Amino acid sequence: MTLVAFLFGLLIGSFLNVCIHRWPIDKSVVRPRSHCPKCERQLAWYDNIPLISYGLLRGRCRHCGETISWRYPTVEVLNGFLFFAAVSQYGLEPISFKCMLFGSMMLALIFTDLEQFLLPDELTLGGMAIGLALSPVLHIMPGATQLIWLIAGTQPEPWLASVTESVCGAVFFGGMLWATREIYYRFRGVDGLGFGDVKLAAMMGAFWGVNYTLIILVVGSIVGAVFGTTLVLLGGKKWSHEMPYGSYLGAAAILVTFWGDDLIGWYWTAVTSAAATP
Template sequence: MGTSLNLGLLFETGFTVFCYISVALLGLLVGSFLNVCIYRIPNDESVVRPRSHCMKCGHTLGALDLVPVFSYLFLKGRCRYCGEKISPRYALVELLTSVVYLLLFWKYGLSVDFLASAYLMSVLIAVFFIDLDHMIIPNKLVVAALVGGVLPFVYNIFRPMDIYVDRKWWNPLLGAFIGFGFLLLVAIVGYLVYKTDEAMGGGDVKLFAPIGLFLGWKMTIVALFISFVSAGIVSIVLLLLKKKERRSTFVFGPFIVMGTFFTYLFGWELLEWYLSTLLHV
């Protein structure tokens, strides 16, 4: 009996390790593809063709040049063909995607919740860097997120997802309405007050519609709260350090991405803590 239990435990541990390694490698591969999206989508280029090539010499990269992270380390951050320095951000995006996948797998295990959250966060990682570089959130990424949001919406009708908690079919739809509607209201009020459409970007408004589908209405509110609080804190710090003018443009997309990720990991715990604290006041 003892031997049988030990073998079972060993098998379970081995399978768990295998899953984590597989998820980490998957994250690296997806991160490599996201690098292509981050560079090409803002330039309205295909993410499929032409094949990946050096931005300096134009040489088509071979398979050994495209191994996530390891190629960058092996080549010491330079192109194999012309010696031009390669931005370390390529490796950073790959590592970041892998870490995000691992944390989501730690939270949700091998489940539909993991697949849905990993898909959304993949789109949002691309949003994060594109918005930082170009101060835009491409419609193609919003549409990609919306299409992916159909999965958790349909699945929730038959079996409740962890992020929703309940099986109410309208939960994700209400989440999309709250996310989109609230930011649209902020944009309208900002326009009326400041006489400019830069108070809230159109991309930010549209992006929270698919996020609401993935999170459901309660977690959408949490994600909105975290996004605005984190953006407010950073904005105040930048103002105090005189790194930013009060009326200057401020990218909100990265804070939406971070708020959504934090909500996936700790949203329900944060909401329960807040409600329990409120009840004891």
């Protein structure tokens, strides 16, 4: 079953590549059919098989010899791996489908941000709508919003608690990044965060609620700090260089939603064993 999930992930990954290429330039992802961006010849089905075609063609267009970006096989494999991970962790449950959907959208966002410094609305706003729509059906674990119900003195139905968590997550994190963006702009006079990052945070909030999104933002800052410092130390980049913050957030979101419980477990083991050592 996990192998089927992996293969299915490869296929969806192949479609993600089309989205990554076309959404930032506002083109349809359905039509026209896949073609070489240089010679514009349409790809035959046998030149469009995930991974295999790239290997057989040795990364070049059959007709004009133009190099095909390494991003194509990379996204396919990563997405296959995410689907594999979701099914091996959760089985064929609704939650694993939610993880696959979210993981695929994050992958697409990571790569549009890396390549074009863009986070397409189709993914951020579309993702937010999907997160909100899923919340009454697939319940989000109640987090910080329990406080609202405690103050109100009522115990809501589980679906209502979940919707509240989703809405509050979107509003809170969208608002938080928006405020950060405004403050940064007032002090530095330049945009530190794109508006796409604000929408991305709102989308994550809608998908996972307040508590998980908070962990994602913390992990995202760590990932960003580590990568940013490495890039500066390795040379070439300056501190002021535009950072693909959305990519860091996306990577953190995948880590937390797929392996969050493991991460928290390791963290506590490390903290408690450090505290136990005299």
